[in-house]
Amino acid sequence: MKKHxxxxxxxxxxxxxxxxxxxxxQKSVQPRMKETLRDIWMAET
Known part of the structure; x- marks a missing residue:
């Protein structure tokens, strides 16, 4: 439970x-930046 x-x-x-x-x-930059941040978050290391 604690691990979850x-x-x-x-x-x-x-x-x-x-x-x-x-x-x-800027709003025009947000979609690409969101994708890049997701890639960082999902990176194995």
Missing amino acids: WLTTNHQHYWVDKTANVLNKV
């Missing part, structure tokens, strides 16, 4: 961090 909670917490952190970053850039 830690994963959920980590995912929540990345959602908040991504939203904060996207709010600071």
